[in-house]
Amino acid sequence: MKPSSSTTLAGKICLVTGAAGGIGLAAAQALASVGARLALSDVDETRGRKVEADFRALGLDARFQACDVTRAASVEALVAFAVAEFGRIDCAVNNAGVETKHARIADHDDDEFDRAIAVNLKGAYLCMKYELRQMLAQGGGVIVNVASVAGLGGAPTLGGYAASKHGVMGLTRTAAIEYAKRGIRVNAVCPSYTNTDMVQRMLERNPGLRDALINASPMKRLGEPEEVGLAVAWLCSDESSFVNGQGLALDGGLTAW
């Protein structure tokens, strides 16, 4: 027996932000592995072009445009680029994000807070806004926001990050209700600490954190980017056709405690 065709994203146009590394790259790889054609973006043009070239070297259709998700004009231009290149956007993965330095709220750096809100929350909002306009015009689509377990519950020493990711969940649930009847599903993935460059930076700044995280995890390990990417691919596929407004925890059981 063969898997049914509804499970693949063959020929679907998927836009991924923050695609030059980490979870964004893993999501792009998972989407491409089931047949998607990729519109990629990242604020880092050099790394983004490298990733685009890597995909193309594998014979995959990937086209890159740099984007600063904190700027509306840049996001609008990215969506216009994807539509100009591919004619539509079937799935959008809003992943571009930054971490904050660990500090309790009384000691939180104001600029770090503003940056987290600007990139993680306003960036997701701007991306959704222009993607939704395109999806409404074309008659449907799927959006997957990359939130975090810090968007589902409190995250000590990550106040700005948690605030931004809770905001992303608010946008996710609201858009899911607002646009369901227009053929657009909106969900989020909520990873815990995942083996990415961003998390490596966080772990290096906090000796002992890795062991503490692993001990706290029922599965006794961190997540891998690929495991988040595959969840994104599933949420983009018709296998999740009745899943809407969800924040899917990808945390090895961390939030089950």
Added chain:
Amino acid sequence: MSRDHFNLDGRIALVAGASRGIGEAIARRLAEYGAHVLVTSRRIEGCQAVAESIRAAGGKADPFACHIGDLSQIESVFREIDERYGRLDILVNNAAANPYYGHVLDTPVAAFEKTVEVNLRGYFYMSVEAGKRMRAQGGGSIVNVSSANALTPGDKQAVYSMTKAAILNMTQAFANECGQFNIRVNALVPGVTRTKFAQALHDDESFLAPARARTPLGRSADPEEMAGAVLYLVSDAASYTTGTYIAVDGGYLA
């Protein structure tokens, strides 16, 4: 999806309550992706029909009668699994009872006990038996089918809703304590789904109209849409997903 991560070739998967509805759709989907499916429900006839049709389509399936409200039947089905297959990779707890649809103050004791015996004690001991085998073999995946009623009780379905809420708690307990054995345990939270089980709800327009109005996607689910979520949860694609639930509810809970 990627054949590598969603392929279930060689996996032994028990789907309880698989003679019709959501369970049948799950059994068919897992078989389609390569699993050898053990189709169970109380009566063997329904299981045989589903297993035969899976085989006719080129899949692997065997029927088993097992009433999960009866502990001795749980023991005997696992004994038979040990003898015939020597392992169990996937358990989908889906066999549920909802014998009473009426006002909470009029709940008959017999209906209360039957609901708890099947939905709670049945799920629990099916998970215990499966978990012991998964621990011995180095891992496995369990999916407990709960309900949107777990989060907000359904009108005239108090006991059923209570057991479905307990199933979410049970899911977390098993996930916490069995993660170290590489056993993942998750729950599926279906919204209203077009099945014979939910026929009473679909026949009751006073229930259905507001439910539909509150569901952003504006319709009931098809059983196949539940199967898609279970496929993800039991596959290697979900290798870090445990102790959580996926609501397949069209946005009802959003």
